[in-house]
Amino acid sequence: MARVEDKWQRIRFHDYRTLFSVPKLYERVIYDILKCRSPQVITDLLNKSLKQENVEPQTLRALDLGAGNGIVGELLAKQGAELIVGVDIIEEAAVAAERDRPGVYDEYEVLDMTCLTDGNERMLRAHEFNCLTCVAALGFGDIPTGAFTAAYNLIVPDGWIAFNIKEEFLSGNDDSGFAGLVRSMIGDSVLDVRCKHRYQHRLGTDREPIHYVAIVGQKQRDIS
Numbered sequence: 001m002a003r004v005e006d007k008w009q010r011i012r013f014h015d016y017r018t019l020f021s022v023p024k025l026y027e028r029v030i031y032d033i034l035k036c037r038s039p040q041v042i043t044d045l046l047n048k049s050l051k052q053e054n055v056e057p058q059t060l061r062a063l064d065l066g067a068g069n070g071i072v073g074e075l076l077a078k079q080g081a082e083l084i085v086g087v088d089i090i091e092e093a094a095v096a097a098e099r100d101r102p103g104v105y106d107e108y109e110v111l112d113m114t115c116l117t118d119g120n121e122r123m124l125r126a127h128e129f130n131c132l133t134c135v136a137a138l139g140f141g142d143i144p145t146g147a148f149t150a151a152y153n154l155i156v157p158d159g160w161i162a163f164n165i166k167e168e169f170l171s172g173n174d175d176s177g178f179a180g181l182v183r184s185m186i187g188d189s190v191l192d193v194r195c196k197h198r199y200q201h202r203l204g205t206d207r208e209p210i211h212y213v214a215i216v217g218q219k220q221r222d223i224s
């Protein structure tokens with residue numbers, strides 16, 4: 001039987017604006033009803049990879065791309081990260097992060113990473129990020145490859161990269177551009193993958209599981 005189209009697989013900016021504008025609505029829909037597990041899964045895998053390399057989580061200077069209302073930032077803060085900077089393209093996300101999780105982010109910038117001004121780039125680079133998190137924000141018309149690349153290239157060599165993506169976006173049939181990007185990042189030794197893990201990201205509104213792949217690794221060099 002054909003799957004009923006899952007509207008919430010394709011959440012658009014106006015949906016996020018509504019979800020973030022009403023306190024706890026995002027958590028109610030995405031976490032309570034649709035059982036999203038990704039922030040916990042990704043930050044746990046990051047932590048596990050750090051432990052394996054004897055890296056203290058307290059040394060992390062993290063750029064959280066597509067930060068939303070701060071759920072990932074909160075988990076990084078619990079792990080003791082030294083610095084956490086959130087970036088999101090919509091103002092409502094920044095307002096919600098401050099409203100719902102005050103103090104979690106040292107800074108939160110409302111920016112389009114695909115067209116950073118020189119000033120934005122200088123300001124972000126000055127933080128000497130050694131960690132990039134990007135959770136539940138790639139593909140689906142959200143963060144495009146160009147924005148991910150720009151954020152990746154702000155991370156210092158040997159920095160930690162933790163992100164997830166819908167498994168179909170890593171397959172040959174993908175038209176988001178991420179299949180090719182991730183393949184070349186791994187094949188050209190741009191990213192040294194420490195952990196790749198398929199898991200249930202959340203349920204669709206038809207209650208069918210949606211699977212993502214989490215990738216944690218260490219940056220070797222910039223994406224060219």
Ligand SMILES: C[S@@+](CC[C@H](N)C(=O)[O-])C[C@H]1O[C@@H](n2cnc3c(N)ncnc32)[C@H](O)[C@@H]1O
Nearest residue numbers: 066067068071088089090093135136137142143
């Ligand atoms: C599903 S939410 C995930 C939020 C958070 N990472 C979490 O796991 O709860 C995706 C977020 O990506 C943001 N986003 C979409 N496109 C973006 C872009 N081009 N640059 C920055 N953020 C973007 C959206 O505004 C939204 O806040």
